[in-house]
Amino acid sequence: MSLLYRLLTEEDTSGFCHKVSDALAKGWALHGDPSYAYDHATGKMRCAQAVTKQIDGVYTPDMKLGEQ
Template identity: 40%
Template sequence: MSTPPDGLPIYRVLTGPDDAVFCHRVSEAIALGYELHEGPAVTFNGERVIVAQAVVWPAQS
């Protein structure tokens, strides 16, 4: 597939608390065919750890 399904963009940043829900969202993106773009960004908002992970659709050669 040369483009992401369901009209999704080729570049996405997934964000949220560092929990199982966030991990499932990243896992679902990978299962669709996205690839991780470098490592995650992590911060603490005073209450919980917040994570951001960029994913990209692989370029077709």
């Protein structure tokens, strides 16, 4: 068994909520609190949320985490 980790990021829009909701629907679990930061380059707020997922098998760096 391996524990996978992803950091989801997006502008502060409903797109971010959909990205997190999609990960939760695929069995990922929230890890810690979300973060928000102002992106000076774009003039917009950005969000981040860490998620984790336990999988059978061994982690390898070539895994496409979003497909797990």
